Amino acid sequence: MITSNPVGDWTWEVTPGAEGARPVRAVETAVAVWNILAAQELATPKGKVSVSARAMSDTREVLVAVDGVPLEAEPLSPETALSRAVAEADSLEGDLLVGVRIECPGCWLEAGVKHRAEKLFVIQVDIWKGILLVVTLETYSDAWLTMDTRDREQPEIYAENAPRLATALEKISALFGAAPVPGDPNRHATPTETGFEDPRIDGFAYDDSWGTFEVAARSRLLRSRIPASEDEYQDITDHPVRYFTIRRDGQNLGYIWASIGDEAAGYEPRTAAGEAAFEAGAEWLLRLRAAHGQGLSALAALSWVAQSPPRSEIGLIAEGPQEASSLDALEELSGRY
Structure with missing residues (x-):
């Protein structure tokens, strides 16, 4: 990891x-x-x-x-x-x-x-x-x-x-x-x-x-880049998740996801990609926040974000949608490769 x-x-x-x-x-x-x-x-x-x-x-x-x-x-x-x-x-x-x-x-x-x-x-x-x-x-x-x-x-x-x-x-x-x-x-x-x-x-x-401390540390690093807000989805779920891979210049930066069973959504930075993963993730989180402000469900927000991605400088949808059995499984993926 x-x-x-x-x-x-x-x-x-x-x-x-x-x-x-x-x-x-x-x-x-x-x-x-x-x-x-x-x-x-x-x-x-x-x-x-x-x-x-x-x-x-x-x-x-x-x-x-x-x-x-x-x-x-x-x-x-x-x-x-x-x-x-x-x-x-x-x-x-x-x-x-x-x-x-x-x-x-x-x-x-x-x-x-x-x-x-x-x-x-x-x-x-x-x-x-x-x-x-x-x-x-x-x-x-x-x-x-x-x-x-x-x-x-x-x-x-x-x-x-x-x-x-x-x-x-x-x-x-x-x-x-x-x-x-x-x-x-x-x-x-x-x-x-x-x-x-x-x-x-x-x-x-x-x-x-890693699961106890690193996931929380990554979340703090990511969210320190955007203003605090209550107008957003939950960032934890016990349900399977659907996700898209974010890629720039051939490098996977992270994964934008939504819960299949409740109103949770977020972004998991690929730690091995370094600072670029967190820089990109901040803007993808802001896109999810915008979707939440429109009253979209988490899964609808994921589709909306994928269809209207932000600037190409912070990555584009490269693969998906795919499904992971749990958010923990997606976090595992983002922490290894």
């Missing part, structure tokens, strides 16, 4: 030495980690890079902020957005907190088939006052676990993917000359220096952590 919150994380602390560490060092370090992930296809083009610089005296004050620029093949070449941001941060005086964040698309394997997630890993590099460099690696997939986050054993998926993660962690540790500090146990899993603890031994902290 692909998540919107980390399944686990690992941290390395690096002392730069007497020369200290300037902002360019943070970028170089992040790119070095990216290259290690890329060797295992855990990072693939193109990642998104963000750079920030804040005064240590007041970290609420952002002095430099560049968000979501593409990670170029040579990211620090002159005139790239990243090199300009680094130069701006490097020109600042005083004690700074400099951060570089790379969202890494990457591939996980199932039965030898590669599946892409637009945010499989995140690399975060922070420099504190130029005297401490902290590297954090987060993963947003359960492909490295013996059981998935819905409590089902997955030995084949684990065998295909866990060694790739272990190799990457080993090489990153060799780069920094120290083993990582695994992140704390969380609602999904417990990280170790080489991957994750085996949940078959002690079990997860929560049953079906």
